[in-house]
Amino acid sequence: MRLILMFALFVGFGVLGPVSGSGLFATEAVAKENVPAKQLFGRKRLPADLKARSVGFYSRGCLAGANAMPVDGPYWQAMRLSRNRNWGHPALIDYLQWLAREAAAKDGWPGLLVGDISQPRGGPMLSGHASHQIGLDADVWLTPMPNRRLSRKEREEMSAVAVTQTGPNEVYPHVWTDAHFRLIKRAASHRSVQRILVAPGIKKKLCQTETGNKAWLRKIRPYYGHNYHMHIRFRCQPGSKGCKPQNPTPAGDACGKPLAWWYTKAPYADPSKPKKKVKPKPPVTLAGLPNACRTILAASDKSGAGAIAYGKSAAKPTPFDTLLNGAAPPLPKPRP
Numbered sequence: 001m002r003l004i005l006m007f008a009l010f011v012g013f014g015v016l017g018p019v020s021g022s023g024l025f026a027t028e029a030v031a032k033e034n035v036p037a038k039q040l041f042g043r044k045r046l047p048a049d050l051k052a053r054s055v056g057f058y059s060r061g062c063l064a065g066a067n068a069m070p071v072d073g074p075y076w077q078a079m080r081l082s083r084n085r086n087w088g089h090p091a092l093i094d095y096l097q098w099l100a101r102e103a104a105a106k107d108g109w110p111g112l113l114v115g116d117i118s119q120p121r122g123g124p125m126l127s128g129h130a131s132h133q134i135g136l137d138a139d140v141w142l143t144p145m146p147n148r149r150l151s152r153k154e155r156e157e158m159s160a161v162a163v164t165q166t167g168p169n170e171v172y173p174h175v176w177t178d179a180h181f182r183l184i185k186r187a188a189s190h191r192s193v194q195r196i197l198v199a200p201g202i203k204k205k206l207c208q209t210e211t212g213n214k215a216w217l218r219k220i221r222p223y224y225g226h227n228y229h230m231h232i233r234f235r236c237q238p239g240s241k242g243c244k245p246q247n248p249t250p251a252g253d254a255c256g257k258p259l260a261w262w263y264t265k266a267p268y269a270d271p272s273k274p275k276k277k278v279k280p281k282p283p284v285t286l287a288g289l290p291n292a293c294r295t296i297l298a299a300s301d302k303s304g305a306g307a308i309a310y311g312k313s314a315a316k317p318t319p320f321d322t323l324l325n326g327a328a329p330p331l332p333k334p335r336p
Contacts (some may be wrong), residue, residue, distance in 0.1 A: 036283035040297055041123030045084060046306055048121050048299035052090050054134035054236060055122075055292045057244040060284070062293035063122030063135035065302065067093045068309030069114055075100035076112040077145055079155045085125070086309060088117040089135035091192065091237045096138060099187055107182035111145030113160070114138065115229055120305075121296055124284050134243065136234040140187070142180060142202075143228070160228035164201035168263040171205045181209050187232055188219045195249055197223040197231035200262035207255035214253040221249065222262045242290055 041062065052065035066087040071078040076096070078086045088096075096114060103109035118135045119125060131137050141160040150158065163180065164171045184206060188196055198206075200222040207217060223231075236243035250258070261267065286294060 033286060035285065036124070037285055037289055037293075038124035038126050038283060040286065041119055041121055042126040044119065044121045044297070046120050046301040047087060048296045049302040050296065050299050052237075052239065053292075054089055054136055054240040054243040055296065056134055056242065056290045058131040058134055058137060058233065058246065060288070061122060061134040061244075061290060062296050063087070063089065063118055063120075063133070064292075064296045064299070065090070066118065066120055066122070066135055066305075068305060069093050069096055069117060070308060071310055072149065073097065073100065075104040075110070075145070076114055077150055077155070078114045079141065079150075079158070080115060081152060081155055081310075083116065085116040085119055085132070086114065087120045087122075087135065088138060089234070089237055089240075092117070092136055092138060092234045095190060095192065095234065096140075099140075099190075103183050103186055107186055108179040109144060109183045110147065113141040113143055113145050115141055115160075123289070123293065123297075131233075136236070136243075138232045138234075139229045140232060141229045142183075144179070162228040164199050164205075164227045166199055166225055166227045167268060169199075169201045171201050176205060178209075181206060184220065184230060185210075185216060187230065188216045192235050192237070193219055194233045194235045194246060195219050195221050196233070197221050197226050199223070199225065199227035200259065201227070202230075203254070203259055203262075207253065207259065214255065217253040217255060218249050218251070221254070222259060224267075242292055 047066035047068075048064045050064040052067070054063055055061045067090040069076070069078055069086040069088065071081060071086065096112070096117075100112045104111055115138075116129060116132055117138045118132050122133045122135050124133060129137075142163050143161045161175060162172070163175045184196065184198070184202070187193065196219055198220060203217075203220050203222040206220055207214070210217060233246070236245045252258075286297070
């Protein structure tokens with residue numbers, strides 16, 4: 001990489017000084033190609049002023065024309081504001097607000113605490129998730145919203161309440177309520193929801209509780225972790241050319257044999273150690289993302305998006321420069 005940059009500088013400046021403006025642009029382009037994509041996208045504080053569009057796959061892509069989940073709403077509050085991950089495809093943001101209203105009015109759930117959605121332009125993240133890159137994933141805590149506005153400090157430090165342990169366990173009877181069941185069922189009822197990831201114990205409790213039509217349980221998929229939040233995944237939306245859908249969930253309610261597998265040793269067995277030392281994969285660069293992500297990254301900021309997200313009087317999120325330089329405080333544990 002050092003040799004490439006030296007060559008670029010030589011071409012851009014020549015022996016006696018700058019030879020042309022194009023040389024400078026070439027130098028900048030070469031440097032950007034070698035920067036991890038997570039840094040390029042992590043520095044963008046506002047969405048691209050382009051038509052809303054999810055590009056690529058959930059774990060390898062980007063997002064244009066994102067809308068913000070406002071940090072405060074009548075039936076929701078956004079958490080972990082310093083991460084600046086309360087952005088998503090407009091259809092997903094509309095859905096989250098719909099879910100918050102419906103759950104409060106009909107399910108006895110006072111309000112949503114909304115965790116990570118996506119960065120303003122999606123893309124790989126500086127820390128945490130492998131997915132959440134195209135604005136179609138959202139983490140919703142399984143902790144009811146309190147009847148007051150949380151401070152910024154509380155939103156950074158407060159931990160979600162686990163409703164079960166990870167792995168092959170049961171829900172905590174002193175934590176789980178009928179309102180949890182109703183909330184998750186309503187979340188899965190929307191036609192655009194592709195799947196919802198939860199801990200095996202939550203899936204098991206849902207299967208035990210549902211006495212009517214279990215078709216919606218097809219969308220509820222057990223997975224590692226996810227014992228204090230549900231991970232909602234939306235389908236690719238109309239107009240999102242280049243969005244790669246995930247394979248459909250298998251037919252059936254997945255309450256029988258598929259769930260029983262999570263209560264065996266197989267999902268938790270330690271993988272055998274490789275005979276040879278495996279070299280870590282290098283971080284993804286722009287070359288590893290769809291070509292459209294270059295346009296999205298270079299686009300102008302969406303006017304007024306920050307005011308919608310944080311309000312005119314709200315403090316801006318912690319600058320990502322601090323995270324890039326390693327000066328940001330550690331993320332709370334457990335971290336949704």
